[in-house]
Amino acid sequence: MSQLAIHNPANGEQIAAVPADDAASVAAKTARARAAQPAWAARPLAERKACIERFRACVVRDLESLAATMTRETGKPIKMSRNELNGLLGRLDFFVGMVEPVTATETVYEEGGMKERIEHVPLGVVGNISAWNYPWFVGCNVIVPALLTGNAVLYKPSEYATLTGLEIARLLHEAGVPDDVFIALVGTGPVGAALLEQKIDGLFFTGSYATGARIAQAVGSRFMKLQLELGGKDPTYVCDDADPKAAAESLADGAMYNTGQSCCSVERIYVHEKNYDAFVATFVDTVKGFKTGDPMSEDTYIGAITRAPQLDVLDAQVADAKAKGARLHTGGQRLPGPGNWYAATVLSNVDHGMEVMKEESFGPIIGIQKVSGDAEAVRLMNDTRYGLTAGVYTPDGKRAQALMSQVNAGSLYWNCCDRVSPRLPWSGFGDSGVGLTLSTYGIEAFTRPRAWHLRSP
Helix, strand or coil, X not given: CCEEEEECCCCCCEEEXXXXXXXXXXXXXXXXXXXXXXXXXXXXXXXXXXXHHHHHHHHHHCHHHHHHHHHHHHCCCHHHHHHHHHHHHHHHHHXXXXXXXXXXXXXXEEECCEEEEEEEEECCEEEEECCCCCHHHHHHHHHHHHHHCCCEEEEECCCCCHHHHHHHHHHHHHCCCCCCCEEXXXXXXXXXXXXXXXXXXXXXXXXXXXXXXXHHHHHHHHCCEEEEEXXXXXXXXXXXXXXXXXXHHHHHHHHHHHHHCCCXXXXXXXXXXXXXXXXXXXXXXXXXXXXXXXCCCCCCCECCCCCCHHHHHHHHHHHHHHHCCCEEEECCCECCCCCCCECCEEEECCCCCCHHHCCCCCCCEEEEEEECCHHHHHHHHCXXXXXXEEEEECCCHHHHHHHHCCCCCCEEEECCCCCCCCCCCECCEECCEECCECCXXXXXXXXXXXXXXXECC
């Protein structure tokens, strides 16, 4: 059996080698999941909920070691790894608390001996090809509601978060989820491709637009449930009446948290000309105060770039922007030493002729553009093929809502950014994908509504 080597992006060292799947093992695991799913679906919901509650307790018990594993294989600063795991607990509580009312059978009509009823049944066997940047969040957004609603899950973690994926599997099995109901698939792209060849009932993917498009083409004629959570080029507008200092400090965190490797990281900032100079000055000072260093250090804010190829993307965006007249305030280059490191980078005097304002960066880099007013800001915010998140900073709530209602985005933020709630749906417009996770809709997504027409004799 082949091995998948796991490397630490902070220093390039190999930290593990784990057995990898191939087409034959993926097919065998799919058959096991298919055979096991009916018995899992037949178990009382209370038993499935109890498994997830025990899983939650295991996460709490092992939180420090789980955080360290995530940091070693992704380069995420250790404080942010802990934040992710602690934040996961509320999501688990939401799914466990809401699955019963969301999936309860409902009688919608009863008259003259005729009854109409809606039942929610599981999809069956669900495939999940997941992401590395928030492996616990992104994975469990699919895994947990899928299991709670009676599905079996074939879970392929990103090859950049494999050890975390195997930890998720270990804890779910310890919590009582049968081995054949939740099965991890280990490997790179060919393993994901092998999963797409299987007879599954739903495919849930989180990752890049390019990979999402290939998945859609591969499974499009099979009419399975398909959900694609893709990228974004998330804009924010700072109005003329906003506090430029407060907005700059908030948005610096929104752009640079998790080393900018978030789907909802702030990636484009538009600032009214009245506030532009003050905003840029505070923003640059704030970013310069973020410490780059060993991800295992408690005071590190900027960690390693998880995927080495992304360094080329960041280099190219900086070079393109500078060549076209952008001003580089800080950063703009790789950092010396082993591992994948890029300096936190701030560019001003940018425009939409530059790649940094058009294509996803997924790193610690931001462009700040001056605008003359609301109309120009809205036009530029919508000048994108993506539509994941967007935000407005202003003390005027009515103005903010009026502006945001014109922006094509799945999540809208007023005076905040880079925030996800289990109570709200996570979805996107355009090339940011199809379908959703989280909220009650993100539980329903793993079921089929089945109609019952019942006439009594």
